[in-house]
Amino acid sequence: MHHIYCPYCEEMREEEEYSYTGEAHIERPKDPASISDEAWGDYLFFRANPRGIHHEMWYHAAGCRRYFNATRDTHSYQIHETYKMGELPAVTAPTKVKAKPKTKAKVTPEEQQGDAS
Amino acid sequence: MVSIIKIHIALQRIPSVHTMKKYSGFSLFKHSLSHHENWQAVWRSPQPKKQYDVIIVGGGGHGLATAYYLAKVHGITNVAVLEKGYLGGGNTARNTTIVRSNYLWDEASKLYDHSLDLWKDLSQDLNYNVMFSQRGVLNLGHNLQDMRDIERRVNANRLNGIDGVVLNTAEVKKIVPVINDSQDIRYPVLGASWQATGGVARHDAVAWGFARGADSFGVDLIQQCEVTDIIKEDGAVVGVQTTQGFIGAKKVACVTAGNSGVMAAMVGLRLPIESRPLQALVSEPVKPIIDTVIMSNAVHAYVSQSDKGDLVIGAGTDSYNGYGQRGSFNVVEHTLSAICELFPMLSRVRMNRAWGGVVDTCPDACPILSKTSVKGLYFNCGWGTGGFKATPGSGHVFAHTLAHDEPHPLAAPFSLDRFNTGHLIDEHGAAGVAH
Numbered sequence: 233m234h235h236i237y238c239p240y241c242e243e244m245r246e247e248e249e250y251s252y253t254g255e256a257h258i259e260r261p262k263d264p265a266s267i268s269d270e271a272w273g274d275y276l277f278f279r280a281n282p283r284g285i286h287h288e289m290w291y292h293a294a295g296c297r298r299y300f301n302a303t304r305d306t307h308s309y310q311i312h313e314t315y316k317m318g319e320l321p322a323v324t325a326p327t328k329v330k331a332k333p334k335t336k337a338k339v340t341p342e343e344q345q346g347d348a349s
Numbered sequence: 350m351v352s353i354i355k356i357h358i359a360l361q362r363i364p365s366v367h368t369m370k371k372y373s374g375f376s377l378f379k380h381s382l383s384h385h386e387n388w389q390a391v392w393r394s395p396q397p398k399k400q401y402d403v404i405i406v407g408g409g410g411h412g413l414a415t416a417y418y419l420a421k422v423h424g425i426t427n428v429a430v431l432e433k434g435y436l437g438g439g440n441t442a443r444n445t446t447i448v449r450s451n452y453l454w455d456e457a458s459k460l461y462d463h464s465l466d467l468w469k470d471l472s473q474d475l476n477y478n479v480m481f482s483q484r485g486v487l488n489l490g491h492n493l494q495d496m497r498d499i500e501r502r503v504n505a506n507r508l509n510g511i512d513g514v515v516l517n518t519a520e521v522k523k524i525v526p527v528i529n530d531s532q533d534i535r536y537p538v539l540g541a542s543w544q545a546t547g548g549v550a551r552h553d554a555v556a557w558g559f560a561r562g563a564d565s566f567g568v569d570l571i572q573q574c575e576v577t578d579i580i581k582e583d584g585a586v587v588g589v590q591t592t593q594g595f596i597g598a599k600k601v602a603c604v605t606a607g608n609s610g611v612m613a614a615m616v617g618l619r620l621p622i623e624s625r626p627l628q629a630l631v632s633e634p635v636k637p638i639i640d641t642v643i644m645s646n647a648v649h650a651y652v653s654q655s656d657k658g659d660l661v662i663g664a665g666t667d668s669y670n671g672y673g674q675r676g677s678f679n680v681v682e683h684t685l686s687a688i689c690e691l692f693p694m695l696s697r698v699r700m701n702r703a704w705g706g707v708v709d710t711c712p713d714a715c716p717i718l719s720k721t722s723v724k725g726l727y728f729n730c731g732w733g734t735g736g737f738k739a740t741p742g743s744g745h746v747f748a749h750t751l752a753h754d755e756p757h758p759l760a761a762p763f764s765l766d767r768f769n770t771g772h773l774i775d776e777h778g779a780a781g782v783a784h
Contacts, residue, residue, distance in 0.1 A: 233677045233678055233679060234669075234677065247677055247679065248679050251668065252668040252669040254623075255623075269769050269770060269771070270769045272769075273768045273769030273770070273771070274619075274769070276712075276768075277621035277712045277768040278619040278620065278621050278768065279610075279619065279620075279621065279622070279623055280610075280619065281610035281619075281620070281622055281623050281624055281670060282610070282611075282614075283608065283610070283611050283624070283672045286670055288669070288670065304669075306624070306669075306670045306671055306672050306673075307672045307673055308673065309671065309673050
């Protein structure tokens, strides 16, 4: 059972008080009629679904009934932070730089691969 | 007796297309003579070669079935199945073993019914007992709308040549004497759909049967081999980077269920999939009391009884994305409260083990069987909460897609681009599991 800190109520509450409402920070296209079917389908259905750090929305159904965001690891289920709607996360997934083994590129210390959990 | 044994041994030395040692009553007797010390390993554990014609990523039921049919039907045997853990250790090991084909839409029901057809003779085909038991499946209705949906779905099934009957409360009670047929409870049983040809099968056995079959055709099953990257050149697949080194192939098929998004990200693709925990649990063994499968959409529970006597119970998915192969207890509690209302005599039965899988749910509760924008890269995923029943059918049609580089007619409606064209096939109702 997750214990989630509601940033509005400013309290830890049990998972059962909330409902999960999907990936966060997805911007609805400003003019749906003007974009392609492909772009509209991408917006409606395609999701990041990472194994690791995920930014997602939760709704405090049995509490203040407001939406907020959470940064949670989808593998360990550890919640790193919760933050109000409209804010940006402090904890983000490290950017992974792909090494190209076939072309034998030299990997500099700056280009270290991020931790893929 | 000794001469019969000698003839049998001689017959087994006749070279054949594939070298599988046949299981039979006679082989059981023969092995007893050497105290069962000479049984051969069911499959080889080879070192991966540098190059294959086809790499199948994911050694679960669907991946192994794909490998088997690729070899058996299409004669493509230079194939490797790469599994990051042990064969069938993912969702194949964790499901509630239900097999049925009573879905609503033509496209979905035809695909699942094709799979049901293959289940019927699977033990014979694989020479491996998959314990397919056609004990019937009940989908309960608890209110007027449920019953209307059931009438509609059963009629759709019958129009498609799939067996189905609408039952009333008394008829359900006759099949399941221990069910609560009171009309005064919160979710009374008003009736059900009944697919007599549905049932259950042994989940591990179907994986092992397909593994043994694929291996006997020369397919390499490589375990403890995790794919860490998909390598492409000029927009086409050339191979995969793994924890056991680089393995080349012109065709890479991802059959990775909940981890499909991780695979897709390796080539910069996104999928319309969200990976959710799906929990299941078994009770302590009890005497035979339920000899069919009972599912309830409304109360989020489905139950059958294994041959060992345990009640095998499944829940709806947890609502959040999760790769942890575990979920939250409130979901289990919710399911068990439904079970207790439906089967009051089970209120004292203790639960023995609970676990979870990672199910790849799609927005329309239908799978993805598709080529991609990357040449040579194919995906078979998105089966969500209903993949087990499709194990043979999925492998069979996907093998066709791989062999011909064109989707099998039954697989064609399930391409990835339906999420951009809008041709979704909504099977949330028939999926029978809360998402």
